[in-house]
Amino acid sequence: MAIYNAYRIFITQSEDQPSLFDGNVDKVQAFKDILERIKSKDKDSFIIYNAIHYLIFKKMINNNIYLFTFVKEERTNTPKLIGNDIQIISDYRHPNHQVFIDIETQILLIDSHTAAFDEMETAIDRLRYYFQKSINKISNANFNIRVNQIFENKEFWKEVSESEKIYSLELIFNEPNLFGGDKEASAFVKEVHQQTDFNEFRIEIYNRKGNLNLIKKNFADWINLIASGAGKFRMRVLQKNSSKAIKLRSEDTAQKEVLPDNTELIDDSTLKKIIEKLDKMNSYSAKKSRKDGRRGRKK
Numbered sequence: 001m002a003i004y005n006a007y008r009i010f011i012t013q014s015e016d017q018p019s020l021f022d023g024n025v026d027k028v029q030a031f032k033d034i035l036e037r038i039k040s041k042d043k044d045s046f047i048i049y050n051a052i053h054y055l056i057f058k059k060m061i062n063n064n065i066y067l068f069t070f071v072k073e074e075r076t077n078t079p080k081l082i083g084n085d086i087q088i089i090s091d092y093r094h095p096n097h098q099v100f101i102d103i104e105t106q107i108l109l110i111d112s113h114t115a116a117f118d119e120m121e122t123a124i125d126r127l128r129y130y131f132q133k134s135i136n137k138i139s140n141a142n143f144n145i146r147v148n149q150i151f152e153n154k155e156f157w158k159e160v161s162e163s164e165k166i167y168s169l170e171l172i173f174n175e176p177n178l179f180g181g182d183k184e185a186s187a188f189v190k191e192v193h194q195q196t197d198f199n200e201f202r203i204e205i206y207n208r209k210g211n212l213n214l215i216k217k218n219f220a221d222w223i224n225l226i227a228s229g230a231g232k233f234r235m236r237v238l239q240k241n242s243s244k245a246i247k248l249r250s251e252d253t254a255q256k257e258v259l260p261d262n263t264e265l266i267d268d269s270t271l272k273k274i275i276e277k278l279d280k281m282n283s284y285s286a287k288k289s290r291k292d293g294r295r296g297r298k299k
Contacts, residue, residue: 002098002261004109005120005254006150006278008229009131011106012175012199013143030141032103034134035066046130053126055099062268064104065275070127071096072116097123098263100271105279107229108147109257121251144199146174149254153227153282157216159248163237165210167245171222173201173231185221189230210238210245224282226250255281 011027038044043056054071061067071094080089095116100109110123117123124147132145160166175198176190192201203222205212226233232250239246257274259266 007108009106010146068099148229151253165238166212167210167236168206170234171203185225227282
């Protein structure tokens with residue numbers, strides 16, 4: 001069986017440069033155009049840090065879920081005995097990850113083995129680079145793309161309860177994109193964005209003695225929003241039975257789902273259940289917000 005990490009893709013439009021694009025564009029459709037382009041070509045490639053990467057279209061699971069293979073090309077030099085001499089033989093290897101993308105909820109699942117990259121964070125950042133470069137090239141727009149982990153909020157509160165001391169908490173929010181403004185945290189972030197047009201919004205609290213008191217009822221909605229993929233957290237704590245403070249990051253807490261190694265055995269019903277569970281996990285549903293007509297467009 002393979003373990004997949006869960007992420008949410010956020011698409012917002014930048015104000016840094018004037019755009020040739022209509023600000024009221026459907027961002028999801030613009031992103032879907034990228035996936036459809038790969039599908040029509042069978043694969044696409046890009047270069048970053050002098051390495052060639054490929055996104056290869058495998059199949060549609062249903063009308064909304066795409067399956068790709070994400071490949072990194074690596075050159076190898078192997079010493080081999082040829083006759084009486086050692087010669088260096090160059091070859092290429094292609095470590096890869098399987099990637100599911102659901103266009104409706106903008107949820108991404110990627111198998112978590114590290115064959116292609118030392119850390120999953122690197123794989124996600126390179127996918128983000130490709131998507132942002134591609135969406136702006138196709139649409140002549142100025143979109144920003146972020147890919148954040150989805151995790152169960154109970155994982156955050158478990159860390160809080162198991163910490164002897166809490167020195168700092170930093171909450172980092174994306175621009176509003178997917179979720180409606182009917183909850184306290186989402187409504188506040190949306191209001192601040194309307195007033196300031198931020199690209200990233202941070203709330204930071206500190207206590208030098210490690211006596212931060214994180215009462216769940218006061219922070220629950222903020223953590224739920226981040227846990228749904230709308231941002232990140234950083235928390236510096238001293239864990240019980242430890243002598244050294246450490247920094248915890250949301251990037252290290254991505255929700256994990258188990259699926260068959262052979263993607264041909266992954267059926268529509270199983271994957272839809274997983275996607276729906278992830279979408280509703282922390283009371284913030286991208287699907288519900290879109291159906292309710294609250295998926296805010298750029299003014």
